[in-house]
Every structure is written in C-alpha cells, then in structure tokens.
Amino acid sequence: MEASAAAWASLNSGVVLSLIAVLCSMVWKNLEGLFFGRHFNRQARRLAAIVDPYLSVTVAEYDGGRMKQSDAYKEVQAYLQRASCDAGGGVRHLKAEPANGSDALVLSMGDNEEVADVFRGVNMLWMAYSEPPPENRGYWSRRQSQADRRFYRLFFLERDRDLVLGEYLPYVRREGRAVMVKNRQRKLFTNLSTEGMDDNGWWCTKLWSHVVFEHPKTFETLAMKPAKKKEIMDDLDAFRKGKEYYARVGKPWKRGYLLYGPPGTGKSTMIAAMANYLDYDIYDIELTSVRTNSDLRKIFIETTNKSIIVIEDIDCSLDLTGKRKKKKKAKDADAAKDGDKKDGDQEEENKEKEGSKVTLSGVLNFIDGLWSACGGERIIVFTTNHVDKLDPALIRRGRMDKHIEMSYCCFEAFKFLAKIYLGVGSHHLFDDVESLLAEVEITPADVSEYLTPKSDSDNADTCLADLVKELKRMKAEKAQAAQLRGKEVEAEAGDDEEE
Numbered sequence: 001m002e003a004s005a006a007a008w009a010s011l012n013s014g015v016v017l018s019l020i021a022v023l024c025s026m027v028w029k030n031l032e033g034l035f036f037g038r039h040f041n042r043q044a045r046r047l048a049a050i051v052d053p054y055l056s057v058t059v060a061e062y063d064g065g066r067m068k069q070s071d072a073y074k075e076v077q078a079y080l081q082r083a084s085c086d087a088g089g090g091v092r093h094l095k096a097e098p099a100n101g102s103d104a105l106v107l108s109m110g111d112n113e114e115v116a117d118v119f120r121g122v123n124m125l126w127m128a129y130s131e132p133p134p135e136n137r138g139y140w141s142r143r144q145s146q147a148d149r150r151f152y153r154l155f156f157l158e159r160d161r162d163l164v165l166g167e168y169l170p171y172v173r174r175e176g177r178a179v180m181v182k183n184r185q186r187k188l189f190t191n192l193s194t195e196g197m198d199d200n201g202w203w204c205t206k207l208w209s210h211v212v213f214e215h216p217k218t219f220e221t222l223a224m225k226p227a228k229k230k231e232i233m234d235d236l237d238a239f240r241k242g243k244e245y246y247a248r249v250g251k252p253w254k255r256g257y258l259l260y261g262p263p264g265t266g267k268s269t270m271i272a273a274m275a276n277y278l279d280y281d282i283y284d285i286e287l288t289s290v291r292t293n294s295d296l297r298k299i300f301i302e303t304t305n306k307s308i309i310v311i312e313d314i315d316c317s318l319d320l321t322g323k324r325k326k327k328k329k330a331k332d333a334d335a336a337k338d339g340d341k342k343d344g345d346q347e348e349e350n351k352e353k354e355g356s357k358v359t360l361s362g363v364l365n366f367i368d369g370l371w372s373a374c375g376g377e378r379i380i381v382f383t384t385n386h387v388d389k390l391d392p393a394l395i396r397r398g399r400m401d402k403h404i405e406m407s408y409c410c411f412e413a414f415k416f417l418a419k420i421y422l423g424v425g426s427h428h429l430f431d432d433v434e435s436l437l438a439e440v441e442i443t444p445a446d447v448s449e450y451l452t453p454k455s456d457s458d459n460a461d462t463c464l465a466d467l468v469k470e471l472k473r474m475k476a477e478k479a480q481a482a483q484l485r486g487k488e489v490e491a492e493a494g495d496d497e498e499e
C-alpha cells in the first residue's frame with residue numbers, strides 16, 4: 001500500500017466537507033420528512049453533491065443485526081493493519097488487542113484515526129470510528145452490550161465510484177484475507193467436547209477443543225529417502241492446487257493418506273511436517289471416545305477446510321479390522337451351533353456396547369460417504385503399525401489414496417540425521433554405519449537418540465561411536481537369535497524323525 005501525504009491532506013479536507021455535507025443532508029432529509037415532498041429531497045441531494053463530491057462506503061463490524069463479526073469487516077481490518085503500522089499511512093494512535101492464544105498484540109487504527117491509501121493513482125481515505133451499543137435489552141444486547149460497535153468508512157471521489165466498488169474493495173478484501181492467513185495461528189484440535197461461546201455469541205457445546213499447533217518438524221528436518229520425500233511433497237502440492245481438478249473430475253476435494261510402519265519410524269512426525277508444509281490445522285480424532293457413528297459424522301461436520309484429520313493407530317482404536325470381524329463372526333456361528341451364547345461372550349459384548357459403538361461402516365462413511373463431501377480441502381490420515389490387520393475396504397485407493405511406508409532407518413536417512421544433529425556431512429565411521437544399517441533394523445527415533453549429545457563432552461566422534469557400538473550389539477543379538485532359531489528347527493526336525 002502506498003500512501004501519499006498530499007493525497008491524505010486533500011482527502012482529509014474532503015472528509016471534513018463530507019461530514020458537513022452528511023449533516024446537511026440529514027437536516028434536509030428530516031425537513032423533507034416533516035414539511036416537503038420528494039422533489040425537495042432530490043434537490044437536497046444535488047446540492048450536497050456540489051458541496052461534497054465525496055462518496056463513502058461503511059463497513060460495519062456486525063452487519064444486519066447479526067451477532068457474528070462480518071467477514072468484510074475482518075478483512076478490511078486486516079488490510080488496514082498493514083497501513084496502520086506503516087508510518088506513511090499517517091496513523092498516530094493505534095489500538096492494541098490481544099491476539100487469540102498468543103502473547104502478541106494485534107494493532108489496528110484507533111477511533112477517529114485515518115489512513116490514506118492510493119490505488120491505481122486514485123486517492124482513498126479510510127476512517128475508523130465506533131458507536132455506543134444499542135440500548136435494547138434483547139439477547140444481543142446482553143451478550144454484546146459492553147462493547148462499542150465499530151465501523152470503517154471509506155471516502156472517495158464520486159468519479160471513482162466504479163473503480164472503488166468494482167476493483168478496489170474486492171482487492172482490499174483479497175489482500176485482507178491474505179494478511180489473515182499469514183497471521184493465522186494453526187491449531188491442533190482434539191475431540192474433547194467443552195462448553196463455551198460460539199462465533200455468534202451463543203452458549204453451546206463445542207465438539208472440539210484446541211491448542212495452538214507449534215510442532216517444529218518440517219520436511220527439511222524429516223529423515224527419509226530424498227526421492228520419497230519429494231514424491232510426498234509433490235503429491236501434497238498437487239492436492240493443494242487441485243481445486244479445479246477435483247471439481248472437473250467430480251470428486252470431493254479430499255485425499256486420504258495411510259502411514260504405516262513400526263513404532264518410531266516417524267508417522268506422527270510426518271503428519272506434523274505435512275501440516276507445517278500445507279499450513280493446515282490438525283484435527284486429531286480419538287476414535288475410542290466417539291460414542292456412535294452419528295457422533296463421528298457430527299465431529300466431521302465441525303471440521304474446517306484446510307485441515308488434516310488424523311486417526312492414529314487405527315488398528316488399535318476400535319474393532320475395525322477384517323480379521324477381528326471374521327473372528328467374531330466365527331465365534332457367533334459357534335455359539336449358534338452350541339444352541340446358546342456362552343455367558344462370557346455375552347459379558348464381553350455388553351462391555352463393548354458400553355464404550356464406543358463406532359463401526360467399520362461408520363468409519364467408511366466418514367471417509368467417503370455423502371457427508372465426507374461437505375466442505376473441501378481436507379486430508380485424512382490414518383496411521384498404523386500393522387497394515388496387514390486392517391480391513392481392505394478401509395484402505396483401498398479412493399479412501400486411502402496414498403499409502404506411505406515409514407521404514408527403518410536407511411543410510412540416506414542416517415546421513416540426513418547426522419547432518420541435522422551433529423552438523424557432519426562425512427566421518428570415518430560412516431562406512432561402518434552404512435554396512436551395519438544394511439544388516440540390522442533400527443528406527444530413525446533410536447538413531448536420533450544416539451546422535452543427540454548428552455553432555456558437554458559429547459561430540460560427533462563420541463555420538464557416532466556410541467551408535468556404531470549399539471548397531472554392532474544389535475547385529476550380534478540378531479545372529480544369536482538366528483542361531484537359536486536354527487537349533488530349535490533342528491530339534492523339531494529330530495523329534496519328527498523319532499516319531
């Protein structure tokens with residue numbers, strides 16, 4: 001935003017004229033209402049246009065008596081925030097309000113302050129003002145009456161009307177939205193319901209609680225094969241930019257990722273990196289505390305766009321696996337054969353009923369049923385340590401579109417971690433590590449731990465030596481276990497022969 005002092009001065013005097021004209025027209029209007037006909041009102045307006053060539057547009061904080069802060073107001077406020085902090089904007093008195101969930105302060109124009117702006121060589125003047133709240137005793141008044149109602153008013157010349165209405169105001173809204181996105185704090189939600197006030201000022205039960213999401217992990221610090229990392233980042237990019245594509249092929253704008261692998265291979269870390277990369281919120285669903293399928297649907301509807309919806313350890317969350325279902329079916333069939341169910345089985349079933357009743361079909365519908373299409377730009381991530389346990393229907397492409405295996409630490413990932421943790425790109429122990437990693441399985445979490453200096457005397461040499469020692473120990477253990485297994489097999493074969 002450019003601001004010009006001359007424009008400011010000229011518009012400023014214009015505003016004074018404008019205010020006088022507004023007063024004049026109010027007087028005229030009242031007179032017209034009392035004594036004259038329509039003809040005189042038109043004359044009054046013509047007279048006002050000669051005295052005051054300026055038009056104004058007012059953006060109110062609460063439009064049409066609604067209790068929700070208007071989007072346009074928030075966008076204009078964000079746009080003017082930049083100008084307010086800019087000395088050229090001419091603002092001398094700023095208003096500071098606490099930013100949600102952080103120590104930072106949001107600065108905005110104080111009451112009756114003005115900001116000059118230039119758009120395509122045309123001068124504009126913004127003014128902030130407030131009014132006391134209405135004095136009625138309705139619900140709105142009870143909730144909001146303490147606060148003044150705030151407005152921004154834009155003054156411009158009549159000849160610039162088309163430019164202002166057609167281009168400048170949409171531009172201000174767009175830029176304001178961009179500022180809001182930049183300043184936005186990302187949130188990590190969990191499905192823990194709380195009581196509180198909604199955006200409209202109504203008391204309600206909120207299905208999600210949140211904290212500010214501040215995980216430091218990014219793709220830059222995530223150790224994995226560079227080609228695989230690039231593939232995932234490209235996939236995320238394509239998704240983010242895919243609005244038109246999804247609309248064209250008639251698919252809801254969402255994508256499912258299945259992250260699977262042993263504990264400590266970076267599944268949760270990957271989710272954090274994805275959220276940081278895309279700048280999305282995270283909704284972490286604890287499935288065991290969702291009571292029914294319809295509750296699951298409700299919490300889904302409450303999620304917002306630009307978010308990652310996560311169900312961690314899906315295999316442990318609930319009885320969703322094909323195998324377990326089959327086992328249960330077989331059990332039921334046996335019971336039916338016996339004539340009646342055993343008391344123990346009945347008890348087990350009752351216990352299950354007391355907890356969550358979310359079923360596999362409930363989760364399938366949640367991922368790609370009709371409701372899943374409401375909103376857009378959502379990523380759904382499941383993580384599991386046992387991909388083979390999951391029902392194929394749950395993870396088929398279309399539901400979980402991309403399957404990503406998070407594996408044990410390879411040499412490439414190790415080199416990456418050594419660079420991050422120790423700042424070394426090469427070392428004489430690297431060869432040992434490379435050959436050992438080809439033989440033993442160690443998670444990136446464990447490698448990270450060995451590469452973390454524990455005291456002042458620790459350095460790259462000591463950390464790498466410790467890691468090599470551990471890898472050698474694991475290798476010896478593995479060889480011992482293999483030897484033991486070989487002996488057992490031999491013994492079993494001997495027994496069979498004897499028999």
Ligand SMILES: Nc1ncnc2c1ncn2[C@@H]1O[C@H](COP(=O)(O)OP(=O)(O)OP(=O)(O)O)[C@@H](O)[C@H]1O
Pocket residue numbers: 221222223224261262263264265266267268269270384385406444445446448
């Ligand atoms: N690929 C990786 N790159 C960098 N750090 C990693 C990686 N994998 C794991 N870590 C580190 O290991 C720790 C554990 O990782 P994480 O919690 O992501 O594992 P997980 O696969 O989610 O395990 P679980 O299956 O037990 O939930 C984290 O602190 C993370 O910093």
Ligand SMILES: [Mg+2]
Pocket residue numbers: 267268269312383
């Ligand atoms: Mg995890």
